[in-house]
Amino acid sequence: MTTSPHPHPATRPAPPPTPADRAEAAERRRWRTVFVDGSVLDAVTPSPERPPPPEPTLTVVARLNDEVAAVRKNVRDAAAAVIAWLSAVVGHEAREDLDGVLDRCLRPGPDIERVNYAALAAEIQQVVGVELSAKRVHTAITHLRAARKKKIDAARAQPPTEAPPLRDALGSLHDRLRDNFAWLTDAEPAGHEALRRDLGTQVLTAVRSAASRVIDRDYGEGIPATVDLATLEGRFLDFVRDTLRRGVGLPANAGVGTAEADLRRLLVTLSDHHATAEAEMKLVMHGSAVVGSLLGTDSLPGVMAQLNVLVAGRAMVDTDLYVAEMLRLAELAESLREDPATATYMNWVRRRPEDQRLPSPVRVASYCRSNAATRLFDRIYAGGIDADAPAAADASRPARTYWQLACDTHDAMLARDGGFTLTLTGELIRHVVAAQRDHDDASGRAYVAALGQDKALARLEALIRYENNDELVAVAKQWVFAAYPALRGQLICVR
Numbered sequence: 001m002t003t004s005p006h007p008h009p010a011t012r013p014a015p016p017p018t019p020a021d022r023a024e025a026a027e028r029r030r031w032r033t034v035f036v037d038g039s040v041l042d043a044v045t046p047s048p049e050r051p052p053p054p055e056p057t058l059t060v061v062a063r064l065n066d067e068v069a070a071v072r073k074n075v076r077d078a079a080a081a082v083i084a085w086l087s088a089v090v091g092h093e094a095r096e097d098l099d100g101v102l103d104r105c106l107r108p109g110p111d112i113e114r115v116n117y118a119a120l121a122a123e124i125q126q127v128v129g130v131e132l133s134a135k136r137v138h139t140a141i142t143h144l145r146a147a148r149k150k151k152i153d154a155a156r157a158q159p160p161t162e163a164p165p166l167r168d169a170l171g172s173l174h175d176r177l178r179d180n181f182a183w184l185t186d187a188e189p190a191g192h193e194a195l196r197r198d199l200g201t202q203v204l205t206a207v208r209s210a211a212s213r214v215i216d217r218d219y220g221e222g223i224p225a226t227v228d229l230a231t232l233e234g235r236f237l238d239f240v241r242d243t244l245r246r247g248v249g250l251p252a253n254a255g256v257g258t259a260e261a262d263l264r265r266l267l268v269t270l271s272d273h274h275a276t277a278e279a280e281m282k283l284v285m286h287g288s289a290v291v292g293s294l295l296g297t298d299s300l301p302g303v304m305a306q307l308n309v310l311v312a313g314r315a316m317v318d319t320d321l322y323v324a325e326m327l328r329l330a331e332l333a334e335s336l337r338e339d340p341a342t343a344t345y346m347n348w349v350r351r352r353p354e355d356q357r358l359p360s361p362v363r364v365a366s367y368c369r370s371n372a373a374t375r376l377f378d379r380i381y382a383g384g385i386d387a388d389a390p391a392a393a394d395a396s397r398p399a400r401t402y403w404q405l406a407c408d409t410h411d412a413m414l415a416r417d418g419g420f421t422l423t424l425t426g427e428l429i430r431h432v433v434a435a436q437r438d439h440d441d442a443s444g445r446a447y448v449a450a451l452g453q454d455k456a457l458a459r460l461e462a463l464i465r466y467e468n469n470d471e472l473v474a475v476a477k478q479w480v481f482a483a484y485p486a487l488r489g490q491l492i493c494v495r
Contacts, residue, residue: 080489084128085127088128105123177290300364306325322372326369346358370420
């Protein structure tokens with residue numbers, strides 16, 4: 001799903017977010033298909049000359065019991081009904097016209113607080129099936145708002161941990177790179193390893209953060225509509241095919257010959273960075289090239305940089321190329337598991353700020369395999385590829401179909417990282433796609449029934465967070481609720 005830009009008055013830039021705003025944003029932060037940390041460099045201060053970035057279309061998932069836990073016990077049932085109704089209406093699960101609902105539930109006049117609670121109670125009964133009096137609806141809403149205010153006040157009372165605005169953070173990175181330009185582009189980098197490692201890791205942090213800002217939905221194939229695909233697509237594909245892979249298998253300093261050109265492009269990108277998706281994509285591309293030049297494309301940071309490039313620009317990469325590159329990166333990451341240089345780097349990076357830390361090589365390989373398997377499963381389910389056709393991305397190995405390649409990739413995750421959330425979510429996706437392919441969902445229903453109520457709820461919750469194929473999610477919901485009717489209504493989704 002793509003988003004559209006929202007015009008912003010040029011004369012009054014938005015105020016910087018408060019600690020309470022950040023606390024609320026952190027609470028809503030969703031899981032992602034690639035290891036990126038949205039908490040770093042995410043405080044955008046729009047320029048008066050440019051519109052702010054469009055708000056991404058997110059799927060916010062919460063458990064109903066958690067949402068009403070702070071409400072007084074004798075009000076919780078009514079509060080749960082109100083939240084379930086709100087989730088259904090806003091998420092369009094009940095196919096309601098929100099404007100029509102507001103017309104029926106708001107009294108005439110400028111004061112939006114004047115709610116017709118009797119009409120609202122009727123709407124709740126129609127959508128959720130719970131009968132409440134107007135007074136109980138009013139009381140539930142009052143308590144929910146009071147609990148929310150209490151949470152916000154508590155966040156404001158915490159000592160502020162202000163992160164620098166995005167422009168300041170990127171400006172500081174630009175200055176450090178510029179001031180150390182000569183050392184970073186030295187053809188004889190001996191003696192500058194610590195500097196290259198430090199700045200390369202900082203650039204990788206900026207790349208991961210920029211990638212997180214252009215991923216609008218985790219398994220979605222779209223990036224925000226503000227990207228000019230007509231002008232960017234060719235450059236991006238050339239970058240993926242040529243620039244990313246130029247140093248594969250070479251020592252970490254093999255990229256010094258191109259470091260100067262890469263660094264110059266990144267400096268230009270940083271100096272002209274603005275809050276648009278195309279600017280973020282340029283930062284992802286040019287930043288990843290610098291990471292490869294400074295630390296090596298076959299290092300763990302180099303693999304992470306390439307991974308973020310592919311995920312951020314997946315709309316511009318066809319399935320065969322995307323899957324082939326993800327599997328290549330997975331094998332490369334896994335080969336670093338016993339690498340002494342990688343172990344030294346991981347020991348160093350663990351002492352860095354949290355946003356600069358990296359997952360283990362095995363976990364990075366899992367992210368890559370998850371992206372590859374999910375791309376194939378999604379394409380098969382949507383009919384975009386023939387499940388029984390030979391997989392072009394697997395040409396160097398014994399012939400496998402797309403279905404076999406997807407299952408083998410997921411099996412490799414199960415064997416190496418079986419407890420990883422994305423591995424378990426991928427298992428549920430795999431059962432749904434298999435049920436569609438075989439025209440029989442008996443095995444899928446049996447799989448869900450064998451999970452137990454808690455695991456079934458956790459995997460469904462993760463699937464809703466990750467998956468943008470509503471039909472696939474609907475099948476999984478049907479299986480879970482059929483096996484455990486008590487879970488129906490326990491997950492609320494607001495998209």
